[in-house]
Amino acid sequence: MRRAATLVAAAATLLLGACAATPEPRGTGDLGLVIERSTGQVAVVSHTSRERLATVPGLGDLSHAHVTYSRDGRYGYVFGRDGGLTKVDLLRGRIDRRIVQAGNSIGGSISQDGRLVVAQNYEPGGLKVFDADTLELLSEVPAEYAPGQRSKVVGLADLPGQRFAYALFEAGEIWVTDLSDPRAPKTQRYPAGRQPYDGLVTPDGRHFIAGLFGEDGLALLDLWHPERGVQKILAGYGRGEEPLPVYKMPHLRGWAVAGGHAYLPAIGRHEVLVVDTRTWQEVARIPVHSQPVFVMARPDGRQVWVNFAFPDNGTVQVIDTVAREVVDTLQPGRAILHMEFTPRGEAVWLSSRDDNKVVVYDTESRREVAGLPAAHPSGIFFTSRAVRIGF
């Protein structure tokens, strides 16, 4: 026993010596990545100290980029438009691994057990499944909906049970793929509606919703009762009126759901649609400044922040979810492309592409409390996504 204790002490001394030259150990729970799209790099940021900790270059074309996180929050998987998939080590501030896995990609997701990273691609249309550690390709799911015809894949969301739901833009279908055996995917298909443009899964992983560009309504699939097929919700929300032009597609994700309601962008109408998540009936529609792009609930659900499509992308509005009306209209910068709340929602980070900065707002006072220079920033992704279904 005594000898063992001496050995442990000696080992500890050695370790301490070895660590003296390296930084203090730290967690990743308050870190995130900001996409700097014109330079193909990402900034590693802290939302506690509100500063840039590192810059990681060499990620290719990030004109549309998405990040999903390893479950320990250490690695961000960055999906670039050019099909690049880059595993970024947030603690070391550098690329861990990088592959180019498709010609044109739109995003990706991580499995329930954290072992699989799945990319959703436009070209070639379909999914690719990778080992999360090594980025080894394990299998593919071509989105071939008719002989020789492949669809672009949108709205990929991880589900409980190593499954993934997504929609096929050209095919008008929702597919659910089971990757329990990652080398032998099993896929179920559901007719959904015309031109699904994005999708989301509710925070409990039960309901998948695809937004439809080609019709008034959204497609809802209850994953506890898939045999019932897709149900249309908010059907006819356009009331037969001529839709307004949409200069940028809205984005959907689980941030839309809070307090028993889902807050969804209308297409071709300057409205946020509010639906009850128990009955899936419309309960309100809230007029807003322009075509909504991101409609994001603060984590406590008391506020919903909305940004807008070109040419109104310098404005952000805040909805009070009790009053169900806009209570503030902000001008945080030129071309606000994205927003991200801190995990408990005291602050929101907004990227201003044309002012080359990220601005931080206090969500209660709705005043700017910090600003960080960034090169044409777009997406902001905090590691708190690592522990949320559908992110």
Add this chain to the structure above:
Amino acid sequence: MKPPPLLVHVTVLLGAAFAAAYAAAAAGPQSDPAPQRKHELVNLVRQDCGSCHGLTLSGGLGPALLPHTLADKPLDSMVATVMNGRPGTAMPGWSRFMSEPEAEWVVRALMDGFPQERGAQ
């Protein structure tokens, strides 16, 4: 093997003159947009058309807008698509943001290989 600078200048000038003459003949009395306006249009196409067509114009939810993908499409119909959109698709009309001669300049520039933004980096 570098050509003499004067020759380059003359060639470029001649080329520009021919291009301008051709554009004038095809588009009537209108000429190219002014340099500042061109800069705005390039920015608009890269950033806002880029939302769907990609910042590099190699495609996204919308199709690629590269010279080889546009080569066999008639100019008039592409200009009409830019101005009025394409019903039944996600393509809106952009006539709020540019005139028809400007749309034609954009389409020709796309067919020739679209310029990069100034100061984007």
